[in-house]
Amino acid sequence: MTLNVCLAGATGWAGSELARGLAVADGLKLVSAVSRKHAGATLAQALGDERLDAPVFATAAEALSKPVDVFMEYTRPDSAKANILAALEHGAHVVVGTSGLSDEDYARIDEAARAKGRAVLACGNFALTMVLLQKFAEQAAKYIPSWEIIDYAYEGKPDAPSGTVRELAGRLGKVRQPEPGLPLEKTNGVRETRGGTLGGAQVHAVRLPGFVLGAEVIFGMPDQTLTLRHNAGSSAKPYVDGALLAIRKVSGLAPGLHRGLDKVLEL
Template identity: 55%
Template sequence: MPAGNAKGILMIRIILAGATGWVGRALVPAIDKAADLELVAALSRNHAGLDLGVALGGKPSGVPVFARIEEALATPADVLIDYTKPNVVKAHALAALKGGLNVVIGTSGLGAADYAELDAEALAHKRGLLAAGNFSITATLLKRFTLEAAKYVADVELIDYASATKPDAPSGTGRELAEALAGVRQGATSRPVSEVVGVPETRGGAFGEGAHEVRVHALRLPSFVLGVEAIFGAPDERLTIRHDAGSSAAPYVAGTLLATRKVSGWTGVRRGLDTLLD
């Protein structure tokens, strides 16, 4: 249970994985300014053993930095926020759930099968987990508007834009949207990929099955940060819904903190910030 501070405010104690990364650096001062949030430990392999304030180039903050999730979990906490790497986020989340923490995941790279496993663990320990491919409000609206358009227009494909160095494809934003679309879209009228000649792989990666699958085309080029474009086609008309992220991590902060405050309100996994908007 969250602990109260000297003013009687119920504090949510946070372990931040990826605290010295792009989004983590933006979250640290935001958590520090919040009256109801307290950062109690951080994870960063490259800065383990340091005080987090020193690791970020400032004054000591009293927040220890650990290399391993098991070490960080020795500090009493309520929520794990993870902005790390696709190859470690699942292990972090499983360990946190087993340790009695709720979890907020901003790291991309996990799929439906991974979240099914995390859901079972969260239910077993009566904890909540919220994962979002993107915690910005405009990216959340991209998902909402795209799912609404899919009710009326049968044919849709996604283009996923990211930097040349991004390790996963598609992005978490693109993957979350594709998996959601595959569950609600109408049957496509385009020629099945099994009937395509030439290089069928150029038709993109598939999410879902049969006529309801969603094709995603991932571009990885310099100058992009993150963008997802949903293109709908009907006879003699098209609709494009697109989100582009800038170079700052600021748009992800408010959504992440909202999830941190809300995640104790259910058990099991929820995917997408849109599940909290209403």
């Protein structure tokens, strides 16, 4: 059985690499794409790859006029929610690679997915090394009561923290709430230097040239620390295999929202 895929954000940094991956993936067919800049063209014309004959549309609603089994969302936070809801309305399952959506956004998406009997798999990161960091960190949180998270990204990344770190903080907060040594309200000096609170933990977002994407969680106990860190390079290739797996597996999940690539991995 071949799954028809619509890719929103198909000409972006991550989306274009995924489009090339879809072109050679068994059992998957890219039938439409969303990119305002290249609307009216084909992906072959937009990306210079003759294997990609899918038409490009300006909006998700237009792209979904073609029969679609799975909608892949890889655009921007300000358009992602509307795209996802449109895909669910058209009866497609959805994989979300866009970061920056809020918990309130995901609550609305979960409600819509359940109403339509479709699954949404939202992944803050499709890289296997990040998935493993999340799982290792969840195990560590069972035994170590205190941790903080550092979110690394390039200087122009607008959302802070990243979707990857939002997911990580949320997962750890469900294992247990960290135990701060000093309550934030007792901080002397500039309280903001202690970061923002997410999932009960302090999160620090670094936005500087030289970084692409990365996440670090530091666990602390008396006289010992444990540091887990994921770093991504300048290529989007590490995210392709995970995204293809998510696209293949999302329809097998129960209706509603699911967070994390590990939901379709045997970990």
